[in-house]
Amino acid sequence: MDIEQLQRRLRDFAAARRWEPYQTPKNLAMAMVVEAAELVEIFQWLTPEESLAIADDAARHQHVGEEIADVMLYLLQIADQCQVDVAAALERKLALNAIKHPVR
Amino acid sequence: MDIEQLQRRLRDFAAARRWEPYQTPKNLAMAMVVEAAELVEIFQWLTPEESLAIADDAARHQHVGEEIADVMLYLLQIADQCQVDVAAALERKLALNAIKHPVR
Amino acid sequence: MDIEQLQRRLRDFAAARRWEPYQTPKNLAMAMVVEAAELVEIFQWLTPEESLAIADDAARHQHVGEEIADVMLYLLQIADQCQVDVAAALERKLALNAIKHPVR
Amino acid sequence: MDIEQLQRRLRDFAAARRWEPYQTPKNLAMAMVVEAAELVEIFQWLTPEESLAIADDAARHQHVGEEIADVMLYLLQIADQCQVDVAAALERKLALNAIKHPVR
Numbered sequence: 001m002d003i004e005q006l007q008r009r010l011r012d013f014a015a016a017r018r019w020e021p022y023q024t025p026k027n028l029a030m031a032m033v034v035e036a037a038e039l040v041e042i043f044q045w046l047t048p049e050e051s052l053a054i055a056d057d058a059a060r061h062q063h064v065g066e067e068i069a070d071v072m073l074y075l076l077q078i079a080d081q082c083q084v085d086v087a088a089a090l091e092r093k094l095a096l097n098a099i100k101h102p103v104r
Numbered sequence: 105m106d107i108e109q110l111q112r113r114l115r116d117f118a119a120a121r122r123w124e125p126y127q128t129p130k131n132l133a134m135a136m137v138v139e140a141a142e143l144v145e146i147f148q149w150l151t152p153e154e155s156l157a158i159a160d161d162a163a164r165h166q167h168v169g170e171e172i173a174d175v176m177l178y179l180l181q182i183a184d185q186c187q188v189d190v191a192a193a194l195e196r197k198l199a200l201n202a203i204k205h206p207v208r
Numbered sequence: 209m210d211i212e213q214l215q216r217r218l219r220d221f222a223a224a225r226r227w228e229p230y231q232t233p234k235n236l237a238m239a240m241v242v243e244a245a246e247l248v249e250i251f252q253w254l255t256p257e258e259s260l261a262i263a264d265d266a267a268r269h270q271h272v273g274e275e276i277a278d279v280m281l282y283l284l285q286i287a288d289q290c291q292v293d294v295a296a297a298l299e300r301k302l303a304l305n306a307i308k309h310p311v312r
Numbered sequence: 313m314d315i316e317q318l319q320r321r322l323r324d325f326a327a328a329r330r331w332e333p334y335q336t337p338k339n340l341a342m343a344m345v346v347e348a349a350e351l352v353e354i355f356q357w358l359t360p361e362e363s364l365a366i367a368d369d370a371a372r373h374q375h376v377g378e379e380i381a382d383v384m385l386y387l388l389q390i391a392d393q394c395q396v397d398v399a400a401a402l403e404r405k406l407a408l409n410a411i412k413h414p415v416r
Contacts, residue, residue, distance in 0.1 A: 001105045001191050009198065016207045022253050025168075026147040026155035030252035030338075033345055036140035036175070037245030039182070043130040044238035045230050047360070051130035055187040064129075065188040068179050069197035071140070072190070075172050075179075078143070083159040084169040086176070087105050093173035094113065103120045126357050134356035137241055141349030148342035149334050152255070209313045209399050217406065224415045233376075234355040234363035244348035244383070247390070251338040259338035263395040272337075273396040276387050277405035279348070280398070283380050283387075286351070291367040292377040294384070295313050301381035302321065311328045 003087060007080040010073060025081045032074035039067035107191060111184040114177060129185045136178035143171035211295060215288040218281060233289045240282035247275035315399060319392040322385060337393045344386035351379035 014023055042063055043051045054060050079086045118127055146167055147155045159165050183190045222231055250271055251259045263269050287294045326335055354375055355363045367373050391398045 001107055001194075003105055006194065013198075013201070017205060024152040024155050025158055026150060026152050027252055029144045029147045029155075030248050030342060032175075033137070033140045033144050034245045034249045034252060036137045037242045040133045040137050040238050041242045043133045044235055044242060046130060048128040048130050051128050051133075052185065054129055061186065061188070064182070064186045065193035066197060066200075068183050068188055068190065069193040071136075071175065072179055072194060073197060073201075075176055078168070079172050081156065082165065082168045084165070084172055086172065089169035089173040090105075090110065090176060093170060093177060094117075096170075097117070101121060131356055134238060134352050138349045138353045138356060141346045144342050145346045148339055148346060209315055209402070211313055214402065221406075221409070225413060232360040232363050233366055234358060234360050237352045237355045237363075240383075241345070241348045241352050244345045248341045248345050251341045254338060256336040256338050259336050259341075260393065262337055269394065269396070272390070272394045273401035274405060274408075276391050276396055276398065277401040279344075279383065280387055280402060281405060281409075283384055286376070287380050289364065290373065290376045292373070292380055294380065297377035297381040298313075298318065298384060301378060301385060302325075304378075305325070305385075309329060 003076065006073075007076050010077050011080065014077075023077065023081060025078050028074055028078045028081065032071060032078060035067060035070035035074060039064070039071060042067065107180065110177075111180050114181050115184065118181075127181065127185060129182050132178055132182045132185065136175060136182065139171060139174035139178060143168070143175060146171065211284065214281075215284050218285050219288065222285075231285065231289065233286050236282055236286045236289065240279060240286065243275060243278035243282060247272070247279060250275065315388065318385075319388050322389050323392065326389075335389065335393060337390050340386055340390045340393065344383060344390060347379060347382035347386060351376070351383060354379065 014020060042054075042060060046054075054064055076086065078084075079089070118124060146158075146164060150158075158168055180190065182188075183193070222228060250262075250268060254262075262272055284294065286292075287297070326332060354366075354372060358366075366376055388398065390396075391401070
């Protein structure tokens with residue numbers, strides 16, 4: 001996945017619709033958590049077991065994909081606006097997690 | 105960014121710590137929204153203008169990168185557990201957004 | 209507002225619909241954060257100033273009331289299931305906040 | 313519980329700390345969803361059964377009470393700023409829920 005190309009497309013998409021004034025990190029973070037909650041909503045009344053079997057239900061499976069994409073697209077826009085290098089941030093976080101949770 | 109390789113690393117990381125029983129999509133979605141809210145928290149008392157200038161503050165800039173990474177790592181794990189192809193889901197969503205929001 | 213009476217009504221409402229198996233604190237917390245995000249959604253693209261003037265827009269004003277109620281009703285059910293005394297928890301929190309944030 | 317008296321206390325608390333410029337509904341909604349996610353966090357890795365037994369764990373029980381209070385205090389402030397009558401909104405929502413989910 002080419003993250004910078006995706007971010008360029010999202011920037012062009014917003015510009016073509018004159019959405020730039022709304023694209024502050026503050027607003028994008030709000031939109032992102034709204035989409036995050038829509039992903040939670042899919043699982044809220046499911047048992048853990050039912051949540052594991054979601055790929056067997058075509059409609060739910062597609063819905064999960066849409067909500068994951070929604071959250072991710074906002075994350076990429078926040079990163080773009082805040083000049084965060086996503087790939088570097090992911091590597092850094094993985095290294096921090098390995099320190100925080102050593103294998104016993 | 106190689107998404108499938110990242111997902112493999114996350115799977116190995118969880119397996120080495122015997123976290124698999126906890127890694128249901130339901131639980132991962134909860135963890136994801138918690139991280140999403142931690143990203144929101146950075147911006148909650150900032151003006152829109154201050155949120156735009158976050159890259160000028162080194163500590164906050166790094167904090168934003170960490171929270172973006174946290175949300176994204178959980179999204180990748182949810183996608184992995186639910187057998188969602190992230191790159192395909194992103195392309196599909198971009199196409200849907202273009203239909204939903206035509207340029208006027 | 210009589211909190212215990214409200215909680216009793218919510219319990220009866222769920223029982224009449226045979227929802228008890230779904231009413232775990234875990235599930236209710238998920239439903240609660242989904243409603244919390246729906247309240248956030250109302251404000252996501254508004255300027256701070258526009259958010260202050262929401263009472264002037266009858267439709268939005270009513271929408272805000274509905275989402276506040278949704279979050280609160282789930283909070284009351286979580287408190288009920290977890291045997292939390294809401295009034296006591298509020299007083300305790302106000303006292304903690306006064307210690308945490310002294311007037312300067 | 314006297315909601316209006318609580319709202320007055322919250323207003324006085326914010327005024328004494330000169331927080332009014334920050335107390336827009338937009339900012340308060342962000343703070344509210346952050347606290348909502350902190351309540352979710354308590355339950356994220358618990359089984360449904362463990363979440364039902366939270367009252368048996370004194371530390372967790374108190375933690376749940378604190379997070380419920382945090383969310384509720386922000387809801388009361390949003391309602392205050394938006395001129396929403398909380399008790400009326402709750403009654404209205406209960407009536408709507410009864411229509412939306414008839415007993416079968």
